[in-house]
Amino acid sequence: MAKFKIHLLVCGGTGCRASESEALFHNLKATISEKGLENEVQVITTGCFGFCEKGPIVKVMPDNTFYTQVTPADAIEIIEEHVIKGRKVQRLLYENPETKEKVVDSKKMGFYRKQLRIALRNCGFIDPENIDEYIGRDGYMALGKCLTELTPEQVIEIMKKSGLRGRGGGGFPAGLKWEITRASKADQKYVVCNADEGDPGAFMDRSILEGDPHSVIEAMAICGYCIDASKGLVYIRAEYPLAIERLKTAIKQAREYGLLGENVLGTGFSFDIELRYGAGAFVCGEETALIHSMEGLRGEPTVKPPFPSVSGYLGKPTNVNNVETFANVPVIINRGAEWFASIGTEKSRGTKVFALAGKINNVGLIEVPMGITLREVIYEIGGGIKDGKEFKAVQTGGPSGGCLTQRHLDTPIDYDNLIAAGSMMGSGGMIVMDEDDCMVSIAKFYLDFTVEESCGRCAPCRIGNKRLIEILEKICKGEGTMDDLDNLRNLSQVIKDTSLCGLGQTSPNPVLSTMENFYEEYIAHVMDKKCPSGQCKSLLQYIIDAENCVGCTACARNCPVNAIIGERKGVHVIDQAVCIKCGACMEKCKFNAVFIK
Amino acid sequence: MTTIKSLDDLRKIKSSVQSKLALRERSDHPDQLVQVRVAMATCGIASGAKIVMDYMMVELEKRNIESIVTQTGCMGYCYAEPTIEVTVPGKDPIVFGYVDTKKADQIIEKYIKNGELVEGIIPVNYESIDEK
Numbered sequence: 001m002a003k004f005k006i007h008l009l010v011c012g013g014t015g016c017r018a019s020e021s022e023a024l025f026h027n028l029k030a031t032i033s034e035k036g037l038e039n040e041v042q043v044i045t046t047g048c049f050g051f052c053e054k055g056p057i058v059k060v061m062p063d064n065t066f067y068t069q070v071t072p073a074d075a076i077e078i079i080e081e082h083v084i085k086g087r088k089v090q091r092l093l094y095e096n097p098e099t100k101e102k103v104v105d106s107k108k109m110g111f112y113r114k115q116l117r118i119a120l121r122n123c124g125f126i127d128p129e130n131i132d133e134y135i136g137r138d139g140y141m142a143l144g145k146c147l148t149e150l151t152p153e154q155v156i157e158i159m160k161k162s163g164l165r166g167r168g169g170g171g172f173p174a175g176l177k178w179e180i181t182r183a184s185k186a187d188q189k190y191v192v193c194n195a196d197e198g199d200p201g202a203f204m205d206r207s208i209l210e211g212d213p214h215s216v217i218e219a220m221a222i223c224g225y226c227i228d229a230s231k232g233l234v235y236i237r238a239e240y241p242l243a244i245e246r247l248k249t250a251i252k253q254a255r256e257y258g259l260l261g262e263n264v265l266g267t268g269f270s271f272d273i274e275l276r277y278g279a280g281a282f283v284c285g286e287e288t289a290l291i292h293s294m295e296g297l298r299g300e301p302t303v304k305p306p307f308p309s310v311s312g313y314l315g316k317p318t319n320v321n322n323v324e325t326f327a328n329v330p331v332i333i334n335r336g337a338e339w340f341a342s343i344g345t346e347k348s349r350g351t352k353v354f355a356l357a358g359k360i361n362n363v364g365l366i367e368v369p370m371g372i373t374l375r376e377v378i379y380e381i382g383g384g385i386k387d388g389k390e391f392k393a394v395q396t397g398g399p400s401g402g403c404l405t406q407r408h409l410d411t412p413i414d415y416d417n418l419i420a421a422g423s424m425m426g427s428g429g430m431i432v433m434d435e436d437d438c439m440v441s442i443a444k445f446y447l448d449f450t451v452e453e454s455c456g457r458c459a460p461c462r463i464g465n466k467r468l469i470e471i472l473e474k475i476c477k478g479e480g481t482m483d484d485l486d487n488l489r490n491l492s493q494v495i496k497d498t499s500l501c502g503l504g505q506t507s508p509n510p511v512l513s514t515m516e517n518f519y520e521e522y523i524a525h526v527m528d529k530k531c532p533s534g535q536c537k538s539l540l541q542y543i544i545d546a547e548n549c550v551g552c553t554a555c556a557r558n559c560p561v562n563a564i565i566g567e568r569k570g571v572h573v574i575d576q577a578v579c580i581k582c583g584a585c586m587e588k589c590k591f592n593a594v595f596i597k
Numbered sequence: 598m599t600t601i602k603s604l605d606d607l608r609k610i611k612s613s614v615q616s617k618l619a620l621r622e623r624s625d626h627p628d629q630l631v632q633v634r635v636a637m638a639t640c641g642i643a644s645g646a647k648i649v650m651d652y653m654m655v656e657l658e659k660r661n662i663e664s665i666v667t668q669t670g671c672m673g674y675c676y677a678e679p680t681i682e683v684t685v686p687g688k689d690p691i692v693f694g695y696v697d698t699k700k701a702d703q704i705i706e707k708y709i710k711n712g713e714l715v716e717g718i719i720p721v722n723y724e725s726i727d728e729k
Contacts, residue, residue: 007714044714047677047694050722059720062688115723124636124672124682135607136614144604203640210638211670242639258600259607266603331726365673367723381722 004042006083011057013048014361014384020072021056027075041083048362048383050114066106067092114381117367118351119327123211128246131253134214140259142333143218147267152226161337163349168194168322169426171415177319181227181309184317189229191220192320194290195236198282199398200449202429204353205323207365209243213250219329224271227319232273235290237280282453286501287320300457301501324353344370348414358432359386371412374404389434397426399446400506402513422513438535439518440525444472446510461504464495477538478529485522534596537581541597546571548593555585631664631709632684638671646679652698656705674719692719
C-alpha cells in the first residue's frame with residue numbers, strides 16, 4: 001500500500017488550465033513513475049488558488065513550497081531537484097514584488113491572496129451554535145473592553161476613526177450614526193439590526209448570521225452601550241429559518257452566560273435582544289419601512305426627516321445598522337481604528353463581502369478589501385467567466401444598482417467609484433453576465449422585481465415603474481420605437497426625482513445604466529428588431545435549413561403546438577405564426593438543421 | 598452554564614476554551630484525533646451537508662478513528678458544496694469540495710487513514726485577520 005510522503009498540488013482552476021496545467025500534471029505523473037516514486041509521491045489537481053495571474057501554480061506539501069508560472073517542461077526539474085534531492089527550485093519560487101525576496105514558505109505569503117476576511121472571520125471556522133468557540137476567538141472581548149475600559153464617547157470616537165461605513169448599501173458612516181443617536185435624548189432607545197436582505201442573489205447577511213451570530217449580538221450590545229439603549233431588535237426575514245434558529249440559540253447562550261441581560265459583566269450595563277420577523281418584502285430593508293413593519297404597521301416608508309436616530313421604533317431614537325456592519329465592530333474595537341483604517345481606500349475603509357453569482361466559475365461568498373478592481377474579483381477570485389465566454393457586465397447593488405462593463409474592469413471598487421460609474425455598492429450582490437445576456441432583458445428582470453416589491457404608497461414608484469416595464473416589454477417584443485427610448489429615459493428621471501423612498505428613487509437605475517452602457521442593444525431591438533444576444537424570444541425565428549433536413553419528422557413530433565409542417569423524408573418548414581419559440585425542435589434535431597435567426 | 602460576572606471571568610473562559618481547543622489538537626492520542634468541520638449554512642445543507650455530516654460521524658466511529666465532527670457556517674465555496682475541512686493532527690487543514698457520501702468514504706479511507714489526497718481540494722484563497 002502506498003504511503004505518500006510528498007504531495008504535489010497542481011491548480012486545476014480555469015486560468016491555470018488555460019496555461020497548460022493539465023500537461024504539467026501529466027508530465028509530473030510521468031516523471032514520477034519513470035523514477036519509480038508512485039508509492040511515495042502523489043500528484044493531484046485542486047480547485048483554484050485564486051492567483052491566476054501567476055499560474056499555473058504548484059504547491060508542494062508538507063513543506064508548503066509554492067511554485068508559480070510552472071510550465072510543463074519544469075516537471076522534470078521539480079521532481080529531480082525538489083522531490084528527490086530536497087532542493088527547492090529557486091527560479092520557480094514566488095518573488096515578493098515589494099521586497100524582491102523569494103518566498104520559501106507559502107504560509108508567509110498570505111499577501112498574494114486577494115481576499116481578506118474580517119466580517120467573515122469566523123464563518124466556516126467556528127461552530128455557530130457553540131458560544132465557547134466564539135469566546136475562544138476573542139469573542140465578547142470587545143464588549144468587555146468597551147464596558148470596563150472605554151466610555152461610550154471613546155467607543156464612538158474609535159468607530160468614527162475607523163471609517164466604517166454602512167454595509168447595507170447607503171454607506172453612511174456608522175460612528176456618526178451612533179453619535180447622532182446618542183445625542184438624541186429619550187427615556188428609551190433601540191438598537192436595530194437590519195437583517196432584511198432582499199437583493200436578488202445576495203446572501204452575505206444570511207451567511208454571517210448562520211456562521212457567526214455572536215459577532216452581531218456582541219456588536220449590537222456595544223452599540224447599545226454607546227447610544228444608551230438597553231434593548232436590541234433584529235429584523236430578520238422569516239424565510240431565513242436556519243439563521244433565525246442559530247440566532248435564537250446564540251441569544252439564549254449569551255443570556256445564560258450573562259453577556260446579555262441585566263448587569264453585563266458586573267458593570268451595571270443591561271442589554272437584551274429580541275427578534276422580529278419580516279415577511280420578506282424588499283421595501284422593508286428601507287429603515288423607516290422596516291421600523292413600521294416592526295411596529296406591526298404596514299411596511300411602508302415615510303419621509304425623512306425625522307430620521308430614525310431621532311424618532312424611530314415606537315417614536316424613540318433608534319439606531320439601524322446592517323448585519324455586515326455590525327459584524328465588523330468587534331474586530332475594530334479589538335484591533336483599533338488605525339488597523340481597520342489601514343485597509344481599503346481613503347473614503348471606503350475595510351473590506352466588503354460580496355455574493356459572487358451568475359456566469360462565473362467560482363460562484364461564492366467572498367470578502368475583499370475596498371479598492372480591489374473588478375478584474376481581480378472576476379478573473380482572480382472568481383476564476384473567470386464560465387465556458388470561456390466573453391465578459392459583458394456585472395450588476396452590483398441589486399435592483400437599485402446598475403451595471404459595470406468592460407471599461408470599469410480596472411476601477412477600484414469603493415462606495416464613491418461605484419456611484420460615479422452609475423451603479424452602487426448596495427448590500428453586495430454581484431451578478432456576472434456574459435455575451436449571451438441581453439441587457440434589455442436584464443433591465444426588465446430587475447424592474448419586474450421592483451414593480452412586484454413596490455409598496456404602492458407613492459405614485460411615481462407604483463405607476464411609473466409599471467409604465468417603464470410596459471415600454472421594456474414592448475421593446476423586447478420588437479414593437480418599440482425611438483420615441484419609446486426617449487420616454488424610457490425621461491420617465492426614469494422623473495421616478496428617480498419624485499419617489500418617496502430609496503426603492504423608487506433607485507428603481508430606474510438598471511434601465512438608465514443599461515441604456516448608458518449598452519444603448520446599441522436598445523437600438524438593435526428598436527430599429528433592426530433584433531436581439532443581439534438571442535434572448536428575446538419574440539425577436540428570433542427558428543428556421544429549418546432545407547439542405548440539412550432529412551425529413552425524419554423528429555421536430556414535428558416534438559413540437560408542442562404543431563407548428564412544423566412537412567412530409568416524411570421531405571423538407572420540413574416551421575410556421576412562424578404558430579411557433580412559440582420553445583426550442584424543442586432544435587434540441588431534438590440530430591442533423592443540426594434547425595437554427596436561430 | 599455559569600454566568601460570567603466580570604471581564605476576568607470572560608478571559609478565564611477564553612483561555613480555558615483555547616487550551617481545550619489546543620488539547621483537542623494535541624490530545625492523548627496526537628496521531629489519531631481527526632477534526633472534521635462541515636460547512637452547514639442553508640446552502641450547504643441544501644446540497645447535502647447534513648447527510649455528509651451524519652455519514653462522517655457514524656463512519657468514523659465505526660471505523661475506530663478517534664475524531665471530532667463539528668458543524669460550522671458558510672466557507673464561501675458555493676460552487677463546490679458540500680464542503681468539509683479535515684484536519685489530521687500534525688498536518689495543515691485541508692478543505693474538500695463536492696463531498697457526497699462516496700467522496701466522504703474516500704476521504705476517510707484514503708486521506709485520513711493513509712495520507713493520500715483525493716480530488717476536490719479547495720486551496721485557501723483568503724487571508725485571515727490573524728495573518729494581518
